[in-house]
Amino acid sequence: MTQGSVHGEETRPGPVRQDRGTDTGDGDGGGADTSGRPGRPGGNRRRPGRGRAGRRRRVLRWSATTLAVLILGTAGAGYLYYEHLNGNIEKGARSNGDSKAQRTEPNAAGQTPLNILLIGSDSRASDANVALGGGRNNRDNPPLGDVQMLIHLSADRKSAAVVSIPRDTRVDIPACEDAETGEKFPATNTIINESLGRGGAGCTLATWENLTGVYIDHWMTIDFAGVVSMADAVGGVEVCVNQNVWDRPLPGVPGGSGLKLEAGRTKVQGEQALQWLRTRHAWGSDPLRARAQHMYMNSMIRTLKQQNVFTDTGRLMNLAEAATKSLTVSEEIGTVKKLYDLGMQLKTVPTDRITMTTIPTVPDDQDANHLLPAADADKMWAMVRDDVAFDDKGGKGGKGGGGAKDAENPEDAGGSTRRPSDEPAADSDIGVLVQNATRSDTLGPVSGRAAAVAGALTEKGFARAATDTTAALSEERTVIRYPSDGLAGDARRVAEALGIPASAVHKSADVSGITLAVGADWRSGTSYPKQKTPEAGDLPESSDALNGSDTGKCMDVYKPYRW
Incomplete structure (x- = not known):
């Protein structure tokens, strides 16, 4: 279409029109009166101003033609560049592991939160990554997800939370399948960074969903070379250390990132930025490495906002080139437009409403080099699931939809509202299948739970409540599932009758009717046991929270690595 349009502009007869009578040389038929009609002395003389007007019209015509060609040419080039950027992006399946997490229901304003899993891979699958990460002998080894962060964008897009899990944290990894090779991996219990090599980023996403109960919309991965190119595209990121640091091999302690900085603030880019993100020994622990990564991310976000990158075309193109070459993303966001839209959503969050955290952990009693999620981690996951702000700057409650709701009111607990079209049927006409899903990783099932809850529903007037007699299932949290929009109101009515929060009600293609799975939280x-509603800003002290606008933080250097 573009070529045809341009060709037509080139071959169409020119705009110059021959007038009757004498041509005054102006080239514009309206430029002179040559009729010699009576009553107009000096018939061959131009009217005042007519020549200038003609010249203006001619210039405008040629300008319009030239502009059309330029626009069409630019549009063609823009399309080709857009396709070039799309071609840079590598994509993969959103999830390729067993997971039962359900998407969060919309709040009263119809908004839903957005969760993105960011994974830093140690893959040496390219010459560039081998050069940056070393380990040439490990080039063909499965990649490890050494950096893993969940980015939670609130439903109202006014706050954001980032939660890191240290790479050596031992968790349950579900059964996964590699989407490219078809290789199947059985479920296992090991450190979380191994999940990436057991089916790719989709397996890591499923691992997070099972651990947290949080539905994760997208994932992104970046490797060594990607970190370097992104840091260069931004123009460097400022970091800070309280003492001179040199992360190098020491007697009995091999490895080290090679990071060497003097005390104070330094703008790092390229390989030095990668060294900062990979440094662990010089900080003293893996959780402290997460803190250094959070400082880097906050600084990078502030830098991008200061550069106003979204309105600076040149810088935006450089960043787009680097980002599309550096990132591998889940397939549903695998275009430039979708990534740009995602960036614009993240852009709306003020830096002082961004909170970086690390999950509380305890030493692993099976391996002193590993960690386990602490009990306080569940509190953080509850805040993410219920879209409760990690800071307390958003007013009472701080929930994305306008304030956290009291979980004792099930209609409000999930931030959803009953619409007229969702009006439930009479209780006696609502069919409910009740399952015993009280088995957990540490506790066996409680016998008779499905029958007990089904009996309670019958007593409340739900005459069609029935018990599922199949083998005991496993759900960490009680959940009500329904298959179609027409049953949404009925499902919420069941939740209301039992005191189950509306946030536990989910649409699911895995059921054929309303199904209540009595989970390990209701033994x-x-x-249903009353749940304490998370309060905005009520993070565990051990979460190591860092505000996005805090520019005064510097890393302390572990003494053996000072110089």
Whole structure:
């Protein structure tokens, strides 16, 4: 279409029109009166101003033609460049592991939170990565996800939370399948960074979903070379250390990133930026490495905002080139437009409403070099699931939809509202299948739970409540699933009758009717245990929270690595 349009402009007869009578040389038929009609003395003389007007019209015509060619040419080039950027992007399946996490229901304003898993891979699958990461002998080894962060963007897009899990944290990794090779990996219990090599980023996403109960919309991975190119595209990121640091091999302690900086603030880019993100020994622990990474991310976000990159075309193109070559993303965001739209959503969050954290951990009793999630980690996951802000700057409650709701009111607990079209049927007409899913990783199933809850529903007037007699299932949290929009109101009515929060009600293609799975969080009684509502800003002290606008933080250097 573009070529045809341009060709037509080139071959169409020119705009110059021959007038009757004498041509005054102006080239514009309206430029002179040559009629010699009576009553107009000096018939061959131009009217005042007509020549200038003609010249203006001629210039405008040629300008319009030239502009059309330029626009069409630019559009063609823009399309080709857009396709070039799209071609840079590598994509993969969103999830390729067993997971039962459900997407969060919309809040009262119809908004939903957005969760993105960011994974830093130590892959040496290219010459560039081998040169930057060393380990040429490990080139063909499965990649490890050494950096893993969940980015949670609130439903109202006014706050964001980032949660890191240290790479040596031992968790349950579900059964996964490599989407490219078809290789299947059985479920296992090991450190979380191994999940990336057991089916790719989709397996890491499923691992996070099972651990947290949080539905994760997208994932992104970046490797060594990608970190370097992104840091260069930004123009460097400022970091800070309180003492001179040199992360190098020491007697009995091999390895080290090679980072060498003097005390104070330094702008790092290229390979030095990668060294900062990889440094662990010089900080003293893996959780402290996460803190250094959070400082880097906050600084990078501030830098991008200061550069106003979204309105600076040249810088935006450089960043787009680097980003599309550096990132591998889940397939549903695998175009430049979708990544740009995602960036614009992240851009709306003020830096002082961004909170970086690391999950609380305890030493692993099976291996002193590993960690386990602490009990306080569940509190953080509850805040993410319920879209409760990690800071307390958003007003009472701080929930994305306008304030956290009291979980004792199930209609409000999930931030959803009952619409007229969702009006439930009479209780006696609502069919409910109740399952016993009280088995957990540490506790066996509680016998008779499905029958007890089904009996309680019958007593409340749900005459069609029935018990699923299949083998005991496993759900960490009680959940009500429904297959179609027409049953949404009925499902919420069941939740209301039992005191189950609306946030536990989810649409699912895995069920054929309303199905209540009594989870490990409800092992006794016939009324759902009242849950304490998370409060905005009520993070565990051990979460090592860092605000995005805090520019005064510097890393302390572990003494053996000072110089």
